[in-house]
Amino acid sequence: MRVVILKNYGDAEVLQLEKREKPQPKENEVLIKVAASGLNRADISQRKGHYPAPKGTPQNILGLEVSGTVEAKGDQVNQWEVGQQVCALLPGGGYAEYVTIDAGSCLPIPKNYDLIDAASLPEVLFTVWHNVFQRGRLQKGEEVFVYGGSGGIGSMAIQLINLFGASVNTLASTEQKIAYCRALGAKKVLNYTSENILEQLGRDSMDLIFDSFGGDYLSTNLEMLKIEGRLVYINAMLGGFPKIELFKMMQKRLWITGSTLRSRAYSFKAQLADEIKVKAYPLLEDKRFTNMVTRRFPVEKVVEAHQLMGSRDFLGKIILTF
Helix, strand or coil, X not given: CEEEEECCCCCHHHEEEEECCCCCCCCCEEEEEEEEEECCHHHHHHHCCCCCCCCCCCCCCCCCEEEEEEEEECCCCCCCCCCCEEEEECCCCCCECEEEEEHXXXXXXCCCCCCCHHHHCHHHHHHHHHHHHHHCCCCCCCEEEECCCCCHHHHHHHHHHHHHCCEEEEEECCHHHHHHHHHHCCCEEEECCCCCHHHHHCCCCEEEEEECCCCCHHHHHHHHEEEEEEEEECCCCCCCCCCCXXXXXXXXXXXXXXXXXXXXXXXXXXXXXXXXXXXXXXXXXXXXXXXXXXXXXXXXXXXXXXXXXXXXXXXXXXXXXX
């Protein structure tokens, strides 16, 4: 089978196509013939040597999500049949023509998605559902602020929050990205290169903040949150050691939490997948939900795809097709 190999850490040019033996599923796994793999910012970090894969996961094959067809399954797998189309969340190894994965990490293809574009869903869907809806305890009618609205996670967050019945506000850096976020359902979209967040949205204005920036935006977050507000971190691209005004946090009784998904147990991911199918899929299959895939690259052009993601000059999701 064809796989994309990470030869060394560095720029996109370190990625190369090679041939490997097809894996075989364990008793609790399925073997998926991959139609497409999704790109994520974590892939860029791993390629540069900043985000190693969990123990037991291929260290030199990137990729956290795929879509494809079940080609074989282990003896203990009952929920999927050979020939079924699925998308799946992986701890790594997704840039490959075949992957094996715990059966509980798979999801059916949503009604309004084709097999190829469904590769864009698992990583952002699992991340948003767990952090916004479970950890963030989103309620209908609340005001939410999302950092980085035009990327994959932001695109999913804006749409699910809006379709759920809450109001979502976000940031973007260009007029094209601002228009894109508004089209997805954002109420207010600020240009963070020229507009002040607090001046535009106000203090004590948000019930929930979903933050991937980190850094010194923490002080802004504490000002923006209402009493009993919740702040959920999923990344810290601008720094992981900001100063915190503890008295502000205590006076407003704020909740600050965060999570990473990649290294969580398969049992946790299976439980999350079950809730997503029941609660998130009705939103995902709403006719108003917009396909987030804006660029598709054949796997032979993986270097070009990584260069585009690294430039940040894109919208929504980028996928590799096999």
